[in-house]
Every structure is written in structure tokens, then in C-alpha cells.
């Protein structure tokens with residue numbers, strides 16, 4: 001096999017490479033560690049229109065991996081990333097067609113940036129490279145690469161859900177998008193539902209190719225070791241001391257409407273109302289780093305959460321107790337590992353999620369003698385593999401309340417039994433096995 005060439009919208013900056021935050025970067029670390037590799041994508045920088053005509057990828061090689069990135073103009077960033085990717089495709093793929101704010105102009109910019117990626121990547125490619133494209137920002141990149149003459153094997157993995165065709169076809173140009181997928185040799189999705197939806201759409205559009213399921217995972221052994229190792233970390237100790245013996249409930253999500261955080265706050269409120277014996281005796285820490293903060297819908301969500309947390313704290317709090325500790329800045333992943341281990345309950349209740357690595361990280365971080373309880377939404381991609389969690393419908397505040405009460409009063413032996421049944425899948429489907437399985441399929445194409 002030649003080089004592995006990974007293409008994604010976001011390429012981790014040099015500081016993120018040591019300690020990557022975000023599912024995609026974490027999962028790809030392992031895949032990139034085996035031989036010579038190239039990772040191509042957006043630099044995260046925006047430039048003026050005038051600087052765009054002579055732009056070239058900037059390259060940096062660290063060990064076996066070359067990171068090649070290009071800047072986008074303000075207009076490209078706006079149309080391609082903010083508007084079309086995150087204002088149209090993201091809500092639609094998360095079953096929220098009502099939030100989609102479509103404009104033909106943004107679609108043009110999206111297609112133009114995909115062609116720009118293809119043109120800029122082409123001179124960096126070698127004949128024996130295999131190319132692996134990631135996520136919804138780059139649906140048409142395979143087609144764009146074929147258009148500039150690339151014949152190498154190209155694979156595509158979608159990290160987010162794929163909705164039923166009856167919903168997806170609300171996207172103007174959806175059929176064209178489905179046809180562009182024919183340029184890929186392998187297409188991967190997170191769950192059976194996603195693959196069924198995509199394959200139904202492909203069939204309806206008369207496209208021959210089909211998607212397959214490759215659920216993504218974490219590196220559980222190293223995450224578990226990290227969680228154990230940071231038990232004595234200064235910040236983990238700080239959190240522990242602040243609990244003063246009270247159980248900790250934790251939520252960790254990018255501040256995104258797909259994650260169901262307002263619904264979760266309402267569930268927690270219902271819990272305080274219906275089970276007042278827990279008032280003052282539990283701590284709920286919600287870590288919700290601001291994400292895509294310049295997109296209108298995300299701004300509105302932040303305002304809603306700020307208000308809801310303030311209202312619940314004002315209504316149920318006391319001079320020595322704050323019901324919700326809510327922070328909107330990121331926490332480094334190694335520290336999160338320690339926080340998860342401290343937490344008696346994790347609330348992972350997205351309305352829709354491609355996979356949700358936080359659910360897997362929480363399980364990996366637990367102390368096997370005294371594990372915590374995972375409360376998980378039916379609508380996370382992780383749910384089919386994690387049926388021994390307390391599965392809830394995130395739209396039902398009372399169901400979240402019941403699950404919280406059940407988790408906080410569960411016997412140690414039931415917690416252990418549930419954790420023992422959750423563990424094998426988290427250890428079996430890892431970031432490494434996910435990437436190996438996908439790449440194996442692509443290499444098969446290469447060998448013909």
C-alpha cells in the first residue's frame with residue numbers, strides 16, 4: 001500500500017496534535033501512525049479575496065505525517081463552512097429540516113470550495129496513494145477529484161447521521177449529491193440506520209454504489225490509563241473536593257442543538273421537582289464548549305442555555321448549593337478522563353448524533369470496582385452498541401428524571417453488571433479497528 005491521504009475540512013493545529021479534542025481528530029491519530037501519510041484540509045485561517053489567487057498549500061511534516069493546509073477567503077468560509085455545511089447539511093442530516101436555511105448561492109460556494117480542494121490536492125498526490133475523504137463538508141470531493149483526473153482509490157466516511165431519503169430530498173440538488181457519491185470506491189457510515197437511509201436514497205436515484213457500516217470508536221486502553229493516572233491531578237482533586245461527598249452527574253458536549261442540552265436541563269429540572277430528596281445532595285456539571293459560535297442558530301442556543309441554567313439555579317438553588325454548574329469553555333481531554341472517572345452518572349442525551357464518543361470515553365474511564373452509570377439517548381449512534389446503558393428518549397423530561405433517580409440509587413452490583421456488559425464493545429470497536437477495517441476495504445479496491 002502507498003501513502004494514506006486523509007482529507008477533512010478541519011486539520012488539527014500543531015497544538016491540537018499532541019492532545020486532539022473532537023471525535024474526528026482523535027479517531028484518525030491511530031490510522032496515521034502506521035506509515036507515510038498526508039493530511040490535507042482547511043488551515044482554520046481566513047484570508048482576503050486579493051490573497052486568494054496565488055494560494056498554495058502550506059506543508060509541515062511531523063514524523064511520518066505531512067500536514068498540508070489551505071486558507072479560505074472570508075466569503076468561502078462563510079458560504080462553504082458556516083452556511084452550506086453548518087446551516088444546511090448539518091441540520092438536515094440531524095433530521096432538523098426546519099432549521100435549514102437554504103440558498104443557491106451558498107451551494108455554489110460549497111461546490112467551488114470542493115473543487116478548490118481537489119485542485120490544490122492534486123499536485124501533492126502520488127500514483128499509489130489511497131485517499132480517504134471525511135464528512136459532510138466534502139460530499140462532492142470524490143467527484144471533484146475524478147474531474148481533475150485522479151484515478152486513485154477514494155473512500156468517504158460520514159461522521160454524522162444520514163436521514164431517510166424522504167427527508168434528504170428536501171435539499172435542492174439532493175439527487176446530484178447522491179450521484180456524486182458514485183465516484184467513491186468505499187462509503188462508510190456510523191450505523192445500520194444511516195446505511196439503510198443512504199442506500200435507499202442511492203437506489204431511488206438509480207445510483208449503483210452502496211454505503212457500509214463502520215462504527216467509530218476510541219482508544220479505550222489508553223483512555224482508561226489516562227483516567228486512572230490523573231486521579232491525583234490538581235484539577236481533578238479540585239473538582240473532587242468541591243463535591244464534598246455529593247455524587248457528580250456530568251454532561252460533556254459541544255454547544256450544539258443536536259446534543260439536546262436544553263432538553264437535558266428540563267429533564268434535570270423535572271428530576272429536582274419530582275425527587276426533591278436529591279435537592280442539595282447532587283452536583284450536575286455541564287461542560288458545553290462554544291462551537292460554531294458565529295452561526296445564528298448556535299448563538300440562539302447559547303442564549304437559551306444561559307437563561308435556562310440561570311433560571312433553574314435561581315429557582316432551585318440555595319446559598320450553599322448550585323444545581324447546575326455550566327461552563328462554556330473546553331476542558332482538555334486528559335482532564336476530562338479524570339472528571340468522567342469521578343462522575344457517578346454521565347448524561348449523554350443527544351436528539352441525534354453520528355456516534356458520540358463521550359459515551360464510549362465515559363465507560364472506558366470508569367473504576368471497575370465502583371463504576372458510574374451511563375444515561376444514553378436512543379438517538380446517539382452509540383446506542384445500538386450500548387444497550388446496557390439506561391436508554392432514554394431525550395424529548396421526555398420525565399424519562400430523564402426517572403433515569404437520573406434510578407442511576408443515583410442503583411446498587412453497586414447492578415452498576416458493575418451493567419458496566420461489565422458495556423465494556424466489551426467499547427474495547428472491541430476502537431479507533432484503530434475502525435480505521436483498519438475501512439482502509440482494508442480501500443486497499444482491496446486498489447488491488448482490483
Ligand SMILES: O=P(O)(O)OC[C@H]1O[C@H](O[C@H]2O[C@H](CO)[C@@H](O)[C@H](O)[C@H]2O)[C@H](O)[C@@H](O)[C@@H]1O
Pocket residue numbers: 010022023024027135159160216291292353354355356357381
Ligand atoms: O469542526 P467543527 O465544526 O468545530 O465540529 C467538530 C466536529 O463535529 C462533528 O463530529 C462528528 O464526528 C464524531 C466522530 O465520528 C462523532 O462521534 C459525532 O457524533 C459527530 O457529530 C463533525 O462530524 C466533525 O467533522 C467536526 O470536526
Ligand SMILES: O=c1ccn([C@@H]2O[C@H](COP(=O)(O)OP(=O)(O)O)[C@@H](O)[C@H]2O)c(=O)[nH]1
Pocket residue numbers: 020021022023024026252253254287289329330331332333336355356357358359361
Ligand atoms: O471540552 C471538551 C469537550 C469535548 N472534548 C472531546 O471532544 C470529543 C467530542 O466527540 P463526540 O463524538 O462526542 O462529539 P462531536 O463533538 O464530535 O460531535 C470527545 O473526544 C471529547 O472528549 C474535549 O476534549 N473537551
